[in-house]
Amino acid sequence: MKHTLQLESISKWLPTASKPIIISGPCSAETEEQTIATAKQLAATGKVHALRAGIWKPRTRPGQYEGAGEEGLKWLIAAKKETGLPVTTEVANAAHVEACLKAGVDILWVGARTTVNPFSVQEVADSLKGVDIPVMVKNPINPDLELWIGALERLNKAGLTKLAAIHRGFSSFEKGPFRNAPMWDMAIELKTRIPELDIICDPSHISGNRELISFISQKALDLDMAGLMIESHINPDAAWSDAKQQVTPANLGKIIDGLVVRTVSSDNKTFKDTLSILREQIDQLDDEIMSKMAARMKISEKIGQYKKENGVTILQVARWEEIIQTRITLGKAMGLNADFTSDLLKLIHQESIQIQTKVMNKVEERV
Secondary structure (H helix, E strand, O other): OOOOOOOOOHHHHOOOOOOOEEEEEOOEOOOHHHHHHHHHHHHHHOOOOEEEOEOOOOOOOOOOOOOOOHHHHHHHHHHHHHHOOOEEEEEOOHHHHHHHHHHOOOEEEEOHHHHOOHHHHHHHHHHOOOOOOOEEEEOOOOOOHHHHHHHHHHHHHOOOOOEEEEEOOEOOOOOOOOOOEOOHHHHHHHHHHOOOOEEEEOHHHHHOOHHHHHHHHHHHHHOOOOEEEEEEOOOHHHOOOOHHHOEOHHHHHHHHHOOOOOOOOOOOHHHHHHHHHHHHHHHHHHHHHHHHHHHHHHHHHHHHHHHHHHOOOOOOHHHHHHHHHHHHHHHHHOOOOHHHHHHHHHHHHHHHHHHHHHHHOOOOOOO
């Protein structure tokens, strides 16, 4: 279901920015010297359109650096005066909003730990009624698209139209190569539901490791995201928070230079004609896949009836294991990724079980 929000694109509230929009700065504003020095080096690269720094840091456990507080806003504004670049920071409640507005912060963002709580988002929204300021909303920690959309809706209903989303990945119990699982499908679904919404990717929090930032950044641009928020510090290894995922301003420049920026479409007639032919082929194949899938489920229904008549359970573990092993092997031979084949088979199996469950638990009408 598509959602209609009254939105202004980032290009209107960051008029000097070009795609990709780059927002960068330290994870935390630690000292005035560190904040301003980082900002000046970032500005010198000529690639940054806005400066970021955490002033209030929501930490998992006490005892970790929780930010400089309102004193840090002075450093952020000083960095703005030194560089001429707009500045942004995270807010989690009405007090934060009031302090930022008073200090002259240009852009606010709602963090992942706040997005997950509608009460907190509503407090921020209420405190911004009648204020014409851009607000970016990070995805919630857990993969809940409705919470993400709900936060944007609450702000929009408060009269805020300069909105953008930040894709920073999702927490997962499973350990993988990333700090936060990208779950690109969530960002794609958000864009599908709200096409006019600009999405900024946060490769720093997705990767948790500066070595992966280039990879994540390119992936985000290939998915037509509007820009990147990358954490940068004059001395990353000495950073007071999230040291491993920050890069120096010089390395940020190299990362940006190495990115390939592609367009959404092309005016080349040959390209358009070829793409049209290929898409027609895709459409035909999709029709065949849907037809075959429907036929498969009809057979699953017959199997369910046969099991019911013979008092046999729905789940047959040995048969399922056989399907997984043989189909993945076949898929590999045909050039299909094993994880893709496994995920596809699991979805098909779940649907087959649901169909057989309905058949086996159907109460026959008595005449």
